[in-house]
Amino acid sequence: MRPRRLRTLVPLLVACCLSASACVYFNTFYNAKKFYRQAEKERLAHEEAYAGWAFDAAGPERQRQRSGQADQLYDKAARKASKVLDKYKESDLVDDAMFLMSKAFYWRGEYLRAVQSLRDLETNFPASEFYHQARYWRAQCLEAQRIYAQAQQLYRALLDEAPVEVAVLAGLRLGEMAYDREDYVAAIQEFRTTLEAYPQSDLGAQLWLRLGEAQMALEEQNRFGEALESFRQTLAADPDPDQEYRARLNSGRAHYAQGDEETALEVYIDLLKEGKFRNFEGRTRLLIGESYQDHRLLDEALAEYEQVRDDFPGTPSAAMALYRTGLLQLQEYGETELASEYFAEANRENPGSQAVLLAQEMLGYLGRLKQFQERVHYADSLFADSSGAVQGPLVWSEGWEMPVADDTTRSDEVVVARNLEVLDHLFNACEIYRDDIGQPDSAVAYYQEVIRRFPDSDQLPRAIFSIAWIYREMRRDETAAAPYLQRLIEEFPASAQANEARRILGREMRATGEELAGREFERIERLRLEEPENIYAYVPLLDSLSQAFAGTHVGGRAAFLAATAYEDILGDTLEAERRYRLLAEEFAETQFGKLALERQEVRESGLIAKLERSLKAVGGQVGPGWEIELLALEPDTLDTVSLARKYVGFGQRAQRRGELKLAQDFYELSLEEQFNNPRALYQLGNLTWEDGYSDDAIELYQQALAFDRGNLNLYYRLWRAFTAAAEEDSANHYLREVVRRDRGNPQIRFLNEEYPDFYDAEEQEDLDLEQLEELSLALPEDELEWSEKDMPLSDWPLVRTIAEPVYPAAARDSAVVLLDVLIDREGRPREVEVFRGEEPFTSSAVTAAYDYVFYPAIRNNGVEINAWIELTMPFAVPAGGIETAAAERESVAEEDIEMAAAEGEPVAEEDIENAAGERAPAEIAPAEATPADGEGI
Missing domain, CATH: 1.25.40.10 (Tetratricopeptide repeat domain)
Known part of the structure; x- marks a missing residue:
């Protein structure tokens, strides 16, 4: 059984x-x-x-990153x-x-x-x-x-071959790709083709919606009617709530673009009445507020924004309402301080939302504007003190009154600074007002100040044309622009701006001075290239050109080329110095005149600055606010190698700070720019290994090894990886490479003593898997920062002057903020981005960082280069605690109010309330001259 x-x-x-x-x-x-x-x-x-x-x-670059959870x-x-x-x-x-x-x-x-x-x-x-x-x-x-070409090819194959549900998705993506590259005509064609091929698909509503949005994006009057029809088709194709909302919302926008503003407003109000769109109410009210603002109904617009803030606190809509309120206060009422408060509040309302990015961008513009204004004010005060005169206003106005003199030694003469640095600062302020924060009246006032201070400047046509442009394009006032256009034609007939004025006024164009000079320069340049060593054949011609077209960009270029010929070809330094000096005087406002001036200043002060910098570099441990780490050099060309190194630098920092996914993204970006990139391949291999993908890690290590056989760490890593993969032959091979390359290491000497036949014997014996696994070799430390040999720099960036951040009133603890700062060639922060930190500390840290002064990075050839650094900004609880800090702010506020009252200045109630939160401008060294923007219009 x-x-x-x-x-x-x-x-x-x-x-x-x-x-x-x-x-x-x-x-x-x-x-x-x-x-x-x-x-x-x-x-x-x-x-x-x-x-x-x-x-x-806003575009997709404003979108929040994906969810970490x-x-x-x-x-x-x-x-x-x-x-x-x-x-x-x-x-x-x-x-x-x-x-x-x-x-x-x-x-x-x-x-x-x-x-x-x-x-x-x-x-x-x-x-x-x-x-x-x-x-x-x-x-x-x-x-x-x-890899767009291959993606499109595969999408098209799917559109023709795949089942309906996949084919329609492929057609939709083809349209989206065209839309993303702003080829809206192609996008329209792709969406239509898919709709015609699959008219009954489940994605019909989305296709019609995107077709309408592409038609809207063309901004052509005849397309708005087509867009309205597309949105009607969307509503007839059984859309989901989001698609229905967007179709109806965009219908309102199309009506608005057609000039039918009442119908547009009715569409928006109808959306508010329907409960199923409650989740979208914030955005709808924002559009209603925008519509009111366009109609100059500013109080109504502010009321809509306020309701969004009250009804939807803590949402992206509320943050956007705060941002738009600040923008309205700034652009319509000129309330800079109040606008800054709204932008700061938007930062706190919904961190990470689009409005925060916009608000931070606007705060950056306002911070730069303040810097330029302070520099002009500082230059004015120095000039007034040196001449014993009265300092004039930053910008002249009819209501300006001379201050009561408290110094009897001063004359009654009113003076302002009129040097090239001031000219550059004023132009920079003009362009921020005009292009970045949208205050046309302030921009005009500053351009008028340029004309008043520099009546003989070669940059005068630029200022006059800019005023005309503001009246025409921003104020839509052709009558106000006409006198400025006429002045250009009469007073500067050979300028490029005068030609543009002729075009606008419908008059005959003329050859400009720059064009005539350019033709002559091309002729001389051909002659020079035939016999570059024979300077007597072309330098006299360059001299004639620079004299005939004094003040022009091409004239300056000719004078500069002549000076360099004497310096580099003949070696006549005395004649070269004379010519550089004349170039700096006669072409001071051109790019080449400024280069000559900078050359002169570097030669005069270079040794002193280098000594001062060296003392800073060997000064020992740094205090709070001085700690920086070089991340990357900013590429000044389209060189993919430089861009790849930049991404590696940011990847190393992310890896060092524990942001491993971000580090992986940067290394992959680096490899897209340059595949021959062993550092990125190696670190990407390390991250892949840590994620548990050993095969992928081995492949990356081997790719890195193909480009860099001198990296000892790679051999250690490959030995460990092949041991873990139980591949004895490969593990033994790379272990022998480790022994050969790291014989001085005590742990390698111990390995040779324990297994004498592994490496030194005539017939080498491999270790078995168990022996390989028992080895406890410590891997060398990975370098996650740049060393001196990695960077072609004679001098690394250093902090020159710190700016103490204001301890936020809402804070109750200490904190550390990590900032990414792009230092320009003059040692000034050009961009500041937050890498790590939380509000309210980050806003204060960014503001302070823009007031820092650095020693710039200098290449081995002595030329400065823009560089990214990581700046550590610490916040300590003030001595005595939070209450003491508040008392100190109140004390500072009272002193400011008393000083203002003593000088006879009116003190507003809001100034009394807000003065405690303000800080005195940081002590900043006078700025170097910044290059002017293009010589053209």
């Missing part, structure tokens, strides 16, 4: 085992799907919170799916797991891994239900990597 019973039980046991195995891999895949569903839910919730802002006054869930899903592939290769869920893992990689931004997995699915499972979907997702990965 027992044998028979056993024969009965064996099949049953086998069936149970198989069933258990199936349950295990099914449960593993079930968990992968569960994590993926959770990730999708988190991602969609995140996108919904920030939905719609792409078409509300979703990233983690996608990672868990990918790991579970990978486990199915590793342990249950024969299961019927392999293609399911591959597809799910690929999508998870895509949403995490790991496009290379996604493409590899999708290709494996297409190759090994051509009959899979996911085959066409896999091709579509691979096209999306190519698109995300900016």
Whole structure:
């Protein structure tokens, strides 16, 4: 009986085992799907919170980054799916797991891994239900990597070959790609083609909506009617609430663009009345406020913005309402301080939203404007003190009154500074008012100040034309612009601006002085290139040209070329110095005159500045606010190698600070610019190894080794990786390379003593896997910052003058903010971005950083270069605690008010309230001359 019973039980046991195995891999895949569903839910919730802002006054570069929580869930899903592939290769869920893992990689931004997995699915499972979907997702990965030609080719193949649901998605993406590159005509054609091929698809509403938005983007009157029809078709195609809202909202915009403003306003108000669009009410009211503002109904606009703030606190809409309120106060009422407060409040309302980015950008413009104004004021005060005269106003106005003299030694003469630095600062202020913050009246006032201070400047046509442009383009006042255009024609007939004035007024164009000089210069240049050593054949011609066209850009170029010929070819330094001196005097306002002036200043003060810089560099430990780290040199050309090194620098910092996903993104960007990039390949391999993808790490290490065989760390890493992969031959090979290259290391000497036949014997013996795994070799430290040998610099950037940040009134603790600062060639911060920190500290840190002064980075050839640094900005609780800090602010406020009262200045109530939050301007050394922008219009 027992044998028979056993024969009965064996099949049953086998069936149970198989069933258990199936349950295990099914449960593993079930968990992968569960994590993926959770990730999708988190991602969609995140996108919904920030939905719609792409078409509300900003482009996709303003979009918030993806959800970190979703990233983690996608990672868990990918790991579970990978486990199915590793342990249950024969299961019927392999293609399911591959597809799910690929999508998870895509949403995490790991496009290379996604493409590899999708290709494996297409190759090994051509009959899979996911085959066409896999091709579509691979096209999306190519698109995300900016491999646009291949992505388009694959989308077009899918549009022709794939089932309807995938083909329509491909057609939609073709239209989106054209839209993103601003080829709206092509986008319209792609959307129409897809609609004609699949008129009944489930994506019909989205296709009609995007078609209408592309038609709107052309901004052509005849297209607005077509857009309205597209939006009607959207509403007839069973749209979801978001699509319906956008179609109706854009219908209002189309009516507004056609001049039918009343209908547009009715559309917006109708949207407010429908409860199902409650989630969109904030954005709708923002558009209503914008409509009121365009109609000059400013009080009504402010009321709409205020209601958004009250009804939807803490949302992106509320932050945008604060930003637009600040912008209105700034542009319509000139309330700079009040506007700054609204921008700062927008930063706190919804950190990370689009409005915060816009507000920070505007605060940056206001900060730069303040810098230029302070520099002009400082130059005026120095000039007045040196001449014993009265300092004039920064910008002249009819209501200006001479201050009561408290110094009897001063004369009654009113003076202002009139040097080239002041001219540059005034022009910079003009352009910020005109282009960045949209205050045309202030821009005109500053251009008038340029004309008043510099009546004989070669830059006068530029200032006059700018005033005419503001009246025509910003104020829509042709009558006010006409006198300035006429003045250009009469007083500066050979200027490029005069020719533009003739074109505007419908008059005959003339050859400008620059054009005539340019033709003559081309003739001389051909002669020079024939015999560059024979300077007597072309220098007299250059001299004649520079004299005939004094003050022009080409004239300055001719004088500069003549001076360099004496210096570089003849070696006549005395004649060269004489010519550089004349160039600085006669062509001071051109690029070449400024180069000559800078050359002279460097020669006169270079040794002193270098000594001062050297003392700073060897000064020992730095105090709070002085700590910086060089991140990257800013490329000054389209050189992909320089751009690749910049991305490596930012990747190293992100890795050093623990932002590993950000570091991976930067290394991948670097490799897109330059594949021969061993540093990026190596660090990307390290990150891949840490993520558990050993095969990918090995591939990256080997690619790095092909370009850099001198990197000892690579051999250590490859030994460890092949040991972990149980590949004994490769592990032994790279271990021998480690021994050969690192023989002086005590741990290597110990290895040779323990295994004497491994390396030094005539017949070397390999270590087995167990011995390899038992080795406890410490890997060398990885360099995550640049060393001197990595950078072609004679001098690295240093802090020259710090600006103490104001401890925020709302703060209650200490903090550290990490800032990325782009230092220009003069040592001034050009851009400041927050890398790490929280409000309210970040706003104060950014403001303070713009007041820093640095020693710039200097190349080995002695030329300054723009450089990115990481600035550590500490905030300590003031001595005595928060209450003491508040008391100090109040004391400073009272002193400011008393001083203002003593000088006879009126003190506004809001100044009394806000003075405690203000700080005195940082002590800044006088700025070097900044290059003027283009000599043309």
